[in-house]
Amino acid sequence: MAAPGAARYRRTLVVLALILTASVLLAVAVGAVWISPRTTLQIVAWKLHLIPRPADVSVASQVILLQLRLPRVVLAVVVGAGLGASGMMFQGLFRNPLADPAVIGVSSGAALAAIVVIVAGAGAAAGGLLVSGAAFLGALVTAFLVYRLARIGPGVQVATLLLAGIAVAAAISSVMSLVMAFAGEQIRSIYFWLLGGLGARGWSSVEVVVPFLAVGILAATFQVRDLNLLALGEERAAQLGVEVAASKRRAIAVGALLAAAAVSVAGVIGFVGLMTPHVLRLIVGADHRRLLPAVLLGGAIFMVLADLVARTALAPEELPLGVVTALIGAPFFLWLLRREHGRSLRGV
Amino acid sequence: MRARVIGGLAVALFVLSACAGSSSGTGAGGSVGVIASPSAAFPVTMTDDDGQQITLAAPPERIVTFAPSMTETVFALGLGDEVVGVSGAYDDYPPAATHVQQIGGAGEFGVDPNIEEVVALEPDLFLTIEGGDQWKQQLRDLGIPVVTLNATDLPDLLDDIRTVGRITGAVEEADRLTADMQTRADAVTTDVEAAGGPVSCFFEVYFPPLTTVGPDTFIYDLLRRAGCDPATAGAKTDYPTWSIEKLIADPPDVYLATPESAKSTAAVAKRTGFDAIPAVAAGRVALIDSDLVTRPGPRVIEGLEALETALHPSG
Numbered sequence: 001m002a003a004p005g006a007a008r009y010r011r012t013l014v015v016l017a018l019i020l021t022a023s024v025l026l027a028v029a030v031g032a033v034w035i036s037p038r039t040t041l042q043i044v045a046w047k048l049h050l051i052p053r054p055a056d057v058s059v060a061s062q063v064i065l066l067q068l069r070l071p072r073v074v075l076a077v078v079v080g081a082g083l084g085a086s087g088m089m090f091q092g093l094f095r096n097p098l099a100d101p102a103v104i105g106v107s108s109g110a111a112l113a114a115i116v117v118i119v120a121g122a123g124a125a126a127g128g129l130l131v132s133g134a135a136f137l138g139a140l141v142t143a144f145l146v147y148r149l150a151r152i153g154p155g156v157q158v159a160t161l162l163l164a165g166i167a168v169a170a171a172i173s174s175v176m177s178l179v180m181a182f183a184g185e186q187i188r189s190i191y192f193w194l195l196g197g198l199g200a201r202g203w204s205s206v207e208v209v210v211p212f213l214a215v216g217i218l219a220a221t222f223q224v225r226d227l228n229l230l231a232l233g234e235e236r237a238a239q240l241g242v243e244v245a246a247s248k249r250r251a252i253a254v255g256a257l258l259a260a261a262a263v264s265v266a267g268v269i270g271f272v273g274l275m276t277p278h279v280l281r282l283i284v285g286a287d288h289r290r291l292l293p294a295v296l297l298g299g300a301i302f303m304v305l306a307d308l309v310a311r312t313a314l315a316p317e318e319l320p321l322g323v324v325t326a327l328i329g330a331p332f333f334l335w336l337l338r339r340e341h342g343r344s345l346r347g348v
Numbered sequence: 349m350r351a352r353v354i355g356g357l358a359v360a361l362f363v364l365s366a367c368a369g370s371s372s373g374t375g376a377g378g379s380v381g382v383i384a385s386p387s388a389a390f391p392v393t394m395t396d397d398d399g400q401q402i403t404l405a406a407p408p409e410r411i412v413t414f415a416p417s418m419t420e421t422v423f424a425l426g427l428g429d430e431v432v433g434v435s436g437a438y439d440d441y442p443p444a445a446t447h448v449q450q451i452g453g454a455g456e457f458g459v460d461p462n463i464e465e466v467v468a469l470e471p472d473l474f475l476t477i478e479g480g481d482q483w484k485q486q487l488r489d490l491g492i493p494v495v496t497l498n499a500t501d502l503p504d505l506l507d508d509i510r511t512v513g514r515i516t517g518a519v520e521e522a523d524r525l526t527a528d529m530q531t532r533a534d535a536v537t538t539d540v541e542a543a544g545g546p547v548s549c550f551f552e553v554y555f556p557p558l559t560t561v562g563p564d565t566f567i568y569d570l571l572r573r574a575g576c577d578p579a580t581a582g583a584k585t586d587y588p589t590w591s592i593e594k595l596i597a598d599p600p601d602v603y604l605a606t607p608e609s610a611k612s613t614a615a616v617a618k619r620t621g622f623d624a625i626p627a628v629a630a631g632r633v634a635l636i637d638s639d640l641v642t643r644p645g646p647r648v649i650e651g652l653e654a655l656e657t658a659l660h661p662s663g
Contacts, residue, residue, distance in 0.1 A: 032591035063624035064593045071620075181453065192557060200556035200592060202620030316594035317583060318557065 005285075012284055016297040020077070023304045027073045028065070030308065032315035035061050071203045075265060076307045077300040078206065079198070080272055082213045082262040084299020085220050085292060087273025089255030090143070092227035092288055093248060094150070096161055097281070097336065100274030101259035104146045104161065105169040106139045107270070110256075110263040111193045112172050112179070113138025119179055119190075132208060136260035142168060143256045147248075195320035196267035198307050205265045212261035217296065219254045224288035227251065231286065269322045271329025272302055278336065392515050397478065398496040400488070407517030408473035408493075412451065414461055415477040418497075419445050420645035421509055422475065424525055425518040432469045435461070441639065441647070455483070466492065475512065499644035501569035502533060502652075509646065529649045533573065536656045540575030543660035547601040549576040553638070555609045555619070557589045567641050570648060574655035576602070592621055599625045602659050606638040634658035 029037055042054040043065050083101065090099040090106070101107045113134040149164035180190055226247040229237040234244050259273070280294040306328065310319045393403045412433035413419040419439040422431055428444055436452035439445045449469070454462040460483050466474070467490055474487055474494045484494050495515065499505035506526040513522020540546065551571055553559050561567045562583035571578050579600045580590060603616065603625065610616045613633040622628050636658065640651030 031593050033593040033597040059624055060596050060599075063621045064596055067621040067624075068592055068596070197557055197589075199589065200558055200620070204620070311591060311593075314584065316591040317585065317588040318591055320589070 009284055009290055013293055013297070016294060016301070020297050020301050020304070023301050023308075024073055024077065027076070027304050027308045028069055030312060031064070031069050032311060032318075033064055035065060040065060067202060071206050072198050072201060072307065072311075073304060074206050075198050075201055075209070076303040078209055078213055079262040079266045079269070080276075080299040080301070080303025081296040082209075082216065082258045082299070083269065083272040083303070084276035084295035085217055086255045086258035086262065087299075088277040088288065088291055088295045089220060089223065089227070089251055089258065090273070091277050092224075092231065093251040093255065094147070094161055095231060097278050098161060098274070100271070101139070101255070101263075102268060102270035103274060103333075104143070104165040105172055106143045106146070106256060106259050107263050107268040108169055108172045108176075109142025110135040110139035110260045111268045112176055114264060115176065115179055115190050115193055118193075119182070129208065132212060132261065132264035135264040136212075136257055139256035139260035139263065140253060142172070143252045143259075147252060193263075193267040194322070196269040196322035196325075197310070197318070197320055198266055199311070199318055201265060209261050209265045212257065212264075216254055216258040216261060217292075219250070220258070220292060223247070223251050223254055224292050227288040231288075267322065269303075269325055271325045271333065272299055272306075274336075275329055275332050276302055390517070394495070394511065394515060396494075396496045397498045398481075398484070400494070400496070402493050402495055402515075404473065404493060404515055406472075408471075408515070410469065410471045411473045411475060411516070412461075412466060412469060412471040413439070413475050414452070415475070416441070416639075417477065417499075417643040417645035418475040418512075419448075420643060420647060421512055422516070424646040425509075425513055425516065425521045427516055427518055430516075432471060433466065461487075463487065463490075473516070499566060500564075501566065502573060502648070505566075505644045505648065506530060508644070525646060529646065532649045533652060536574060536652055539656055540573075540660065543575065543662065546572075546575045546577045547659055548579055549602040549604055549659060550579045550595060550600040551576075551636075552603070552605040552609050553587060553642075555605070558592055558595065559587055559609075560590045562586045562588055566644050566648075570641055570652050570655060574652055575659050576655070596621060596624050599627060601627055601632065603627045603633045604655070604658060605633065605635055607635050608638055610635060 029035075029040060039054075039057055039061055042051065042057055043062055045051045046053055046057075047066065086106075087100045090101060090104065091097050093099070094104075101110075114131045117131050117134040146161075146164050146168050149167065150161040176190070176194075180187055226237070226242050229240050229242045230244070230247065230251075232240075237247075238244050262269070276299040277291060277295050280291060280298045284290045284294045302325075306324045307321055310321045310324045313319055313324075390407060391403050391405045393401065395401050409430055410432045411422060411427065411430050413422050413431055414433075414435045416435065416438045419431065419434045420441055422428070423442050423445060428442070431445070431448050433451040434445055434448045436450045439448070439450070449465070451461050451465040451469070452459070454460045460480060463483060463486055466487060471492055474492050476484075476494065476496055478496060478498045484496070487494050497508040497511060499508050506529060509526050509529075510519075510522045513519050513525075549571065551561050551567060553561060553567075560580045560583070561571075561578070562585050563578075563581060565586050568578060568580075579595070579598060580588065583590075605613075605616055613631070613635060616633050617623060617628050617631075627633065636651065636654055640647050640654060
């Protein structure tokens, strides 16, 4: 890629990586309980076998840092990267910057499937894997459904996409209401899934979600080229050798897998998948090959900082993560809608 | 669609608080004024916790109890035969209550009473807790006396039970029941003092996320009376999600959970990081039947005794 601007692009990636590193360090250093940077460094150095076990560090500090805070920050990185990449896949596929796993109902679909498994009582028996699998199926079905509904003629219009998303999300919402009515004591699980959050997760969740996301991100790297060609229009893409139908099916599957992996551990968290690709498209351009690494970093940054706010703003109480991202994201979403509206009026 | 999800959450929260049967916040709460002659001769006029004035001309014979706590209270006053409708599947005590027609399950999220079914039952008293201002107004407009009582703490609950006794003509039963509850509550107070005063505790209502109780809840009042200084004294909301970091940094002497939040005391110890809580490592974990502490009815006294036993096992 010796294209003009390649140096600038590399610089952008380095800056994003530095911001992510700084965010992670900040998120590890700050929490509901104050652990001094010196203690934090001692614990980390000890875990990396650089120094012997520090004598004056309490067990509580070690547990808080190593078993609670660190896995939570790692999970935020992974989930944020997944949601960012998922948003990019859907926006590329729909050729529409308003597509996002939460907006088009994919996250709700994943959550609904997961909830049904939990309420049926199968979740506890089979563990996280069954719930994740159900979430993936739910995301996949919803994504295909919205895509089929929204697609009238070439490409997907903003209005049809939003209408299809609203219709599908409303249907999912009423099914959720129904499940909730029969959920009894499980209703808090549903509440948790709907608001989203990374609390009480730990390393086991990291282990569950990382393979799914790794496969998803790897698959995404094979799709970015096709997304670029599809952006030229389906006919043109076909002339350039893209098997359009198959390529779009793969893109939906990859986007759904990425969203489902994130939802299966973090619940429905909106706006990350919407904002991240859009902001980064403004910075690195619309080339999906360049966009993918950037949205992985950008999504991770957004999620790490949002979760930091969620767990420290009202400490020791925690805010639902979905509420924090929505507080930041909703005004952005409105701005985006107005901007899109203006553009379509000008015929761009 | 966002609004619908948020609306759904609001209702989920309402259901939670309704299931919890707790009463805090919005309602008038506190004392309830009953203006009646000493013999409680009817008509009885009262102002309920929604600020509504209700006049009952004669002792009610067809009562709907729209809250498990109300169902338990009315049955405990010996009026089970007069209960013609209950809210739903949660009205499971006493067992006889499960044979009464359930009139809940209506409304967009299935937490409202079915108005048609209520009207068909021709009730002359509809007893319930906070919430549902719209359907309450609808029932009032249809001429059904709706009485809302929110118990904010134990003394308020005893007051409310006596109020129910007065408006249902079961004054003596209510006096006997509340006197017995008061005696048992006093015995708990004595036991706590004998055991050396309060210990710190954490009460978990749900996990995950780690959810506990704030100072304005009914459970919190029971915890205090059972000899516990809840670790969540500074909570700003009624059912806050609590930082596990904070729980580990300021560990409680006793960890309390419910069978809904934890399958067993061993399951609590297995959670990530929880083994760093000395009380959990030492096995000072107890599961409390949530129906006994979350429903402000006659059985809270059993809940209070169970809490006291868990908090002061030797005492």
